[in-house]
Amino acid sequence: MSKREAIHKELDALYKEGAELGVAFQKKEEEQFQYDYQRWYTKALKAMASLAADRHAEFRSYYEVDPKRKSLAYGTYVIQDYLKGVAPSKLQYPGFDPRAQVLTCFFNQLTILNSIGERVDSVLANIEGELYTELQDSEVAVARQLAKVSLRAAGALLGVVIEGHLQKVAQAHGVKVAKNNPTIADLNDPLKAASVIDTSEWRKISYLADLRNLCSHKKDVEPTKEQVEDLIQGAEWLTKNVF
Numbered sequence: 243m244s245k246r247e248a249i250h251k252e253l254d255a256l257y258k259e260g261a262e263l264g265v266a267f268q269k270k271e272e273e274q275f276q277y278d279y280q281r282w283y284t285k286a287l288k289a290m291a292s293l294a295a296d297r298h299a300e301f302r303s304y305y306e307v308d309p310k311r312k313s314l315a316y317g318t319y320v321i322q323d324y325l326k327g328v329a330p331s332k333l334q335y336p337g338f339d340p341r342a343q344v345l346t347c348f349f350n351q352l353t354i355l356n357s358i359g360e361r362v363d364s365v366l367a368n369i370e371g372e373l374y375t376e377l378q379d380s381e382v383a384v385a386r387q388l389a390k391v392s393l394r395a396a397g398a399l400l401g402v403v404i405e406g407h408l409q410k411v412a413q414a415h416g417v418k419v420a421k422n423n424p425t426i427a428d429l430n431d432p433l434k435a436a437s438v439i440d441t442s443e444w445r446k447i448s449y450l451a452d453l454r455n456l457c458s459h460k461k462d463v464e465p466t467k468e469q470v471e472d473l474i475q476g477a478e479w480l481t482k483n484v485f
């Protein structure tokens with residue numbers, strides 16, 4: 243089971259647990275709503291913080307009392323009030339039903355929780371993308387330091403960075419590549435044919451492929467500092483501009 247599938251499964255189970263608790267509460271069949279709800283809320287709150295930070299405060303607002311609240315009424319009553327046994331004055335609000343207000347708040351929480359299931363893929367993709375970008379930046383930085391010791395080794399590392407990035411670009415655009423272990427050139431040509439990159443970008447990448455080959459394969463010719471610097475700058479350009 244992939245990470246995405248596992249998270250979707252956990253969210254589905256969490257939503258189902260909340261829905262069943264809400265139905266039981268509505269039918270007045272719950273035996274220990276306070277304990278069951280608190281357990282559910284703790285898990286749901288963590289999921290909201292991780293997957294929908296922009297709706298985290300809204301989710302909490304249906305449970306927690308607003309510290310700036312000036313009166314207890316229909317618009318300000320929250321689940322925490324019910325759990326504390328608090329309710330508006332019957333003289334002011336003779337028809338006030340605490341359970342109905344709790345159900346409204348709980349339903350809103352369930353609706354928000356259900357909506358973030360659609361976000362899982364994009365959230366994980368963003369996280370993975372950020373981590374991958376950090377990894378690329380780190381590898382380029384290592385290559386820059388490595389160039390002080392071995393120009394060939396630095397060029398070989400940069401070649402791996404470039405190949406890896408072009409493979410992700412090809413996958414993102416559904417571009418098929420014939421070889422299982424494609425070189426820069428094997429990736430560059432199909433990307434141009436699919437119009438993912440234009441001619442000027444294709445030429446830049448072709449030049450980077452030549453420099454990589456010089457560092458990795460042509461043992462009779464030593465790469466220069468200038469050539470490896472071009473490879474470093476090219477890798478930085480590629481990873482920041484071609485997606």
